[in-house]
Amino acid sequence: MHINILAGGPTELLPNLKEYLGEDELWVGVDRGVYTLINMNITPKIGFGDFDSVSNEEYRVIEKHVKAMRRYKPEKNETDMELALNWAIKQNPDLIRIFGASGGRLDHFLANVQLLTKPLLENNHVKIFLIDNQNILSLKGPGSYKMRKRADKKYVSFVPLTLNVKGLTLEGFKYPLNDCHITIGSTLCISNELISDNGTFSFSEGILLVIRSTD
Numbered sequence: 001m002h003i004n005i006l007a008g009g010p011t012e013l014l015p016n017l018k019e020y021l022g023e024d025e026l027w028v029g030v031d032r033g034v035y036t037l038i039n040m041n042i043t044p045k046i047g048f049g050d051f052d053s054v055s056n057e058e059y060r061v062i063e064k065h066v067k068a069m070r071r072y073k074p075e076k077n078e079t080d081m082e083l084a085l086n087w088a089i090k091q092n093p094d095l096i097r098i099f100g101a102s103g104g105r106l107d108h109f110l111a112n113v114q115l116l117t118k119p120l121l122e123n124n125h126v127k128i129f130l131i132d133n134q135n136i137l138s139l140k141g142p143g144s145y146k147m148r149k150r151a152d153k154k155y156v157s158f159v160p161l162t163l164n165v166k167g168l169t170l171e172g173f174k175y176p177l178n179d180c181h182i183t184i185g186s187t188l189c190i191s192n193e194l195i196s197d198n199g200t201f202s203f204s205e206g207i208l209l210v211i212r213s214t215d
Contacts, residue, residue: 001026003093005084006044007112008032008053009100013132017042020097029066030084033100038065046070048087049080079108085115085128095127102132113137113209117161120207136212144202147172149194153212158182158189158201165206172199 004020007030017040029037031049035058038044046068051059063069072083081101088096101112112130116139119126130137136153139161147156158168163184170177174193182188201210 001091001093002095002097003028003088003091004097004099005030005081005088005101006033006037007081007098007100008036008049009108009132010103011036011100013103013134014099015131015133017099026091026093028084028088029062030100031080034062034066036100038062046087048072048084050074050076079111081108081112082115085118089118089122089124089126093126095129098128098130099132101130102135116209117207134214138210140208140210142204142206144200147194147199147201149197149199150212153214154193155211155213155215156192156194157211157213158192159209159211160184160186160206161209162206165203165208167202167204168208169202170199171201172196173201 002024003026005028006017021042027037027042027044029044029047031051032053034044034047034049035054038061044066047062047066048070050072052074054062070083085096098112102109116128116130116137119128120139120141128138156173160182161184165182168177168180168182168189170192172194174195
């Protein structure tokens with residue numbers, strides 16, 4: 001099972017969500033993202049949020065289409081996205097995709113990126129991707145990973161999310177590395193490219209933000 005979560009970010013930054021429809025795809029709406037899904041003729045299984053970003057008329061439309069709703073007061077300890085992601089992780093899916101979580105307010109975007117650490121910190125192996133029309137973001141813990149070349153996502157960047165990332169090795173890339181130590185704030189691994197159909201990256205310590213992008 002795949003769980004797709006749509007938040008209330010700018011709709012112009014969304015990829016084509018129709019590419020993510022199928023029997024194994026379960027949709028979740030977050031705040032205004034619920035209303036956006038309904039307008040795209042995608043009915044979410046469940047909706048989360050305080051819904052302070054929709055009008056009363058829009059919320060009536062939401063209630064009409066979505067049977068399972070979890071509405072919260074604006075004064076709470078978690079963001080709407082965190083509440084939705086916590087629920088999604090508990091469903092034990094094979095992967096989770098998050099849309100509508102970039103662009104707009106930077107505080108929400110940075111918080112959403114940090115939410116990707118949840119499976120790593122909880123020793124849960126579910127894969128989570130944050131996706132917009134230009135980027136695919138994921139977080140990786142120590143280990144070795146294969147990466148396939150994509151014509152639509154030419155650039156690959158590796159950004160330290162912890163103070164240190166140790167033993168970073170890149171093979172099959174335009175700018176290879178061997179057992180390199182990088183620290184938070186380093187731009188050494190920005191805008192790399194795969195030169196082979198497949199490449200690998202590995203490291204022994206830290207957390208890496210992996211970003212695949214197109215101009």
